[in-house]
Amino acid sequence: MSSSRPDGRSPAAIREINIAYDGLSAVDGSTRFSFGPSCTALASVSGPIAARLTAENPARATVEVHVRPLSSVPGTHERSVAAVLRGIIERECALNQNPRTLVQVVVQALSADVAGGSLVAAQINACTLALMNAGSVPMRGVVCAVGVGRVRNGGEVRMILDPSEEEAASMEGGGCFAFIFATGLSHASNNDMPSSDVVWTNYHTTPGTTFDESELVQAKELARQGAVVVWESMKKSLGDEEEDGVKMEI
Template identity: 45%
Template sequence: MSSALTARPRGRQPDQLRDLSIVYEGLDRVDGSARFGFGSTKSLSSVSGPIEVRPTLENPSQATLDVQIRPLAAIAGTDSKALATILKTVFASSLFLSHHPRTLVQIVGQALCGTESGSGLGSAGRGWNATLTASLVNATTVAFLSAGSVPMRGVVCAVAIGRLQADPSSSPILILDPEEAELPRLDGSGCFAFTFSAVLPGSPLSAENVPRCALSWTNYTTAGPFDVQEFKRACDFAKKGAMEVWLKMKESVCWLEKSAPPPRIRAESKVEDDETPGEMEVDDDKVEI
């Protein structure tokens, strides 16, 4: 395998994440909100609930979970609606919605990047790449931790895996957290979401004091035939990255617990410019992003 193929921006190793950033936004009229980023790949999410629900959506046995995903620009298209359905499935299994019947729990996600790849821009067929999807899953988890109003079975952490292969005769190389500049070189990729919980079977904590985890969802696909062994390697690779995300979330919660509730609480591994270019207009009654 040539070094040109395996070389990564900023000299990252195949199993190295970019700098993780978590910002508790403190948005008005929501119960919890947070921004999560892998380097410059960032998403914003807010959680409202349990709140009053329309009679037509009322569920007598559990809370109704509503997910809305918004691209960086334009209106939500097919890709955003499909991603909203995925997030609803992932988080429905990690929340105790039966504790709040006849109410509504609303998630609103917003892409904060996508100018290079088209991901998050709402363009038909260009969608949300795996890393941007992972950042949105993590931002939603941190928003739930910030809200503290909906009990959780476990903490959902997600990372993206990319696949590089020079030719069919060589073994593919897996890379963690592919960024926009690497996307054209990939012949496979996917987001892996894991649920971390001490109630899962086995030892409560690993050697790194991280709870056990189980794969909740993935959309990993490749250009070639499906290989079970390769998928297992990708899953193990992603699990290590998800553990780093969990540790970062734990660190950010310590900041949240030790501080008074100011408008914004930052917990970042590297100081970055968090300004988002342009103004975003939102007509939602529950969330201001």
């Protein structure tokens, strides 16, 4: 399919992924994740640490997530994203191995949030990598996320992967898809890559626009292709860190 996207990408291509382990002080792990130069999130992980009595869970570690916007103070949207991230972290981590402790995650948006789900995807990916960078919380799998946009070209609806800020203004919907990669899941891979399942999505259309199940399936499978690219980029970044003397596995 020929490209008509402003930056020349094909509909199934994502922007260049950049991953940096910033080594923030006073935390156990931190990572900066970017789709292109203008969609970036920074995440840090501390823990397991001693939990407050009110937060202590005798069966597992408690996860506490704080999301900070690019500017101003956290609001309803940031609290909603924090709840999503907490649910994803509880899915990908074996929290029962550290009962009565606390895992604190702080996510800082380093770009403005726009429609299309790409910033939320960057925040999810930054959290996953910060957890692996910390190495202190056992993980069941690796969650990778990517945004999908719904656009109309004439009378034809099509999906685009990782919509840019410029494209978001003309979309009729879209959202983020997060996949967990682990052994023994339902969607098998044809190579040495772990299988994957969707753990969360907020895909939607604009008011007055409807979509059917086949469109949702199409969006999910396009997102899965993008999540595979994210997974491969994560693996490469961890290999680069190991060459620098820090051993992490995916």
